Amino acid sequence: MKVLVINSGSSSIKYQLLEMDTEKVLAKGLVERIGIEGSRIIHRKNEEKYVIEKVIKNHEEGLKEVLDLLTSEDYKVISSLNEIDAVGHRVVHGGERFSSSVIIDKESLDAIEMMSFLAPLHNPANVMGIKAAMELLPNVPQIAVFDTSFHQTMPKTSFLYAIPYEYYEKYKIRRYGFHGTSHKYVSRRAAEILGKDIKTLKIITSHIGNGASIAAVKNGESFDTSMGFTPLEGLVMGTRSGDIDPAIVSFLAQEEGLTAKEVVEILNNKSGVYGITKGFSSDMRDIEDKALEGDKVCRLALDIYEYRIAKYIGAYAAAMNGVDVIVFTAGVGENSPVTREEICEKYLTYLGVKIDKEKNNFKGLERVISTPDSKVTVLVVPTNEELMIARETKELVSTKN
Ligand SMILES: Nc1ncnc2c1ncn2[C@@H]1O[C@H](COP(=O)(O)OP(=O)(O)O)[C@@H](O)[C@H]1O
Ligand SMILES: CC(=O)OP(=O)(O)O
Ligand SMILES: [Mg+2]
Incomplete structure (x- = not known):
């Protein structure tokens, strides 16, 4: 199973294409300094590294470049996007609605879009990435993995703000926390490394x-x-x-x-x-x-x-x-x-x-x-949000079939 992972950060897009039977990374890369001077793509395939200097004004332009790269004559790893079996997307804000990953449908996409005002530097880029991938790969399952999920275990002493309680009840105003996929991955890796x-x-x-x-x-x-x-x-x-x-x-x-x-x-x-x-x-x-x-x-x-x-x-x-x-x-x-x-x-x-x-x-x-x-x-511990997202994607797609 080939899984493409798209991780839109505030200044970057990270991507990985993985063969999930072996977890082998077929290609990976980073579009960085999006919207500021010196933007570029660092694309890796096997042991080769390519640096492509390019003006990239926003995440939409960046994602288009990534999808072109994967199939382009010079850097290609797959002959067509049809070889991709599933796409895993990092979604930053999942609110109280999403405590774990989901296969994206119209309803969940609307909900993610509605949360854009709570993560203005991220959810709009995440939604754009999902929509672009849905358009280019219409028959491929798209999975959302949320930054907020790992933090759902926080006790109330950590997540409640000292403001009138009714605002928590009425608007769900509380600490959600982000980068959860990364905090989970590096904490587990640290324990493994230390035995x-x-x-x-x-x-x-x-x-x-x-x-x-x-x-x-x-x-x-x-x-x-x-x-x-x-x-x-x-x-x-x-x-x-x-x-x-x-x-x-x-x-x-x-x-x-x-x-x-x-x-x-x-x-x-x-x-x-x-x-x-x-x-x-x-x-x-x-x-x-x-x-x-x-x-x-x-x-x-x-x-x-x-x-x-x-x-x-x-x-x-x-x-x-x-x-x-x-x-x-x-x-x-x-x-x-x-x-x-x-x-x-x-x-x-x-x-x-x-x-x-x-x-x-x-x-x-x-x-x-x-x-x-x-x-x-x-x-x-270098983080690997993409590997975690690919694993979740594989698990969700496999349980569905
Ligand atoms: N060698 C370095 N020394 C200091 N900062 C660095 C170095 N390499 C990368 N960074 C910084 O890391 C930041 C980008 O981190 P990253 O985790 O990719 O961001 P995001 O996912 O939030 O877009 C930038 O501020 C960049 O300058
Ligand atoms: C939540 C968040 O700030 O993500 P990133 O560091 O990728 O911008
Ligand atoms: Mg990041």
Whole structure:
């Protein structure tokens, strides 16, 4: 069975085509820096890597390029899209309606589309991807795998906000949490790598990419996470503010003559490191490079970014009354030794965290980066949301047949 997986992130599209009988990856790739300067596609087939520089303005253009690539003369892995048996889509917000993956039909697609206002940087791109795939592959089952599913185990103490209870009942306002597929995958991989039963571990998973969130994974289940009702809460991100005093919304609305919705758009699209650096960049590579060259504004942005991550790690160590393992993953977590080292060395030594700087100096591999005498084991685990989505897709399609 050949499964195509499409993972639209806020700044990227990741894709994988897998032969699910063996879980062999036939092709995979990344469309990155969508909508900003320097957009490109990195396409891998077998051991070959191709970098295609191209202006890609939005997710729709990006997805079209991906589908063309899979069958194009130069890079092809399949002769026609008809060879694809099922498509697995990452869908960011599933609300309380979707606690597990579904085969998409008209009704579920409408429901996903209706949730767009709760995940404005994601659900519209997810819906676009589903519609495009349905059009190009009309007879192929399309499956939605939700970022919110893994976090459904959170207790009420973690997911309820201290606002009038009726708003939870009436509007389902609560913490949902996102990046669940990633937090689940890396926490399980970490336990496997360490040869330990995940049911005995207190793990903090730090998914830091363009979107970023932290989760407290206790005994294998999500216990708390930093993103909330929408993917805006929590950490400082590429263009998102993360936590702020909610009173800022009405203050800014009044002072700047904006609606509340417009202020929230600013918090989603013009804030984070992009906002702190006065629009210099939302991409952590650009910020880190300048910070290391001595640029004060970028240094400040990186400091604020790291400080917020460290605060959440401290909070979740308290929430679980301890921490055995800390995992770094996603674009920054996997590829930035500087960020990992600064977080651990500046803020986490009180927990007994000790990093081996030599071991930490690498990109994109599974590796323990703490010293043998560190009280907490720190690992880098490259996430693989696509593999998890492909497995769910195979399972759903097989049970249906
Ligand atoms: N070598 C690197 N050093 C620092 N940051 C990096 C590096 N490589 C990638 N990143 C950052 O990772 C982020 C993208 O992460 P990713 O998880 O792919 O994002 P998303 O899925 O949210 O679109 C970008 O900010 C990018 O700059
Ligand atoms: C939920 C979210 O922010 O996803 P991403 O990091 O892929 O943008
Ligand atoms: Mg992502």
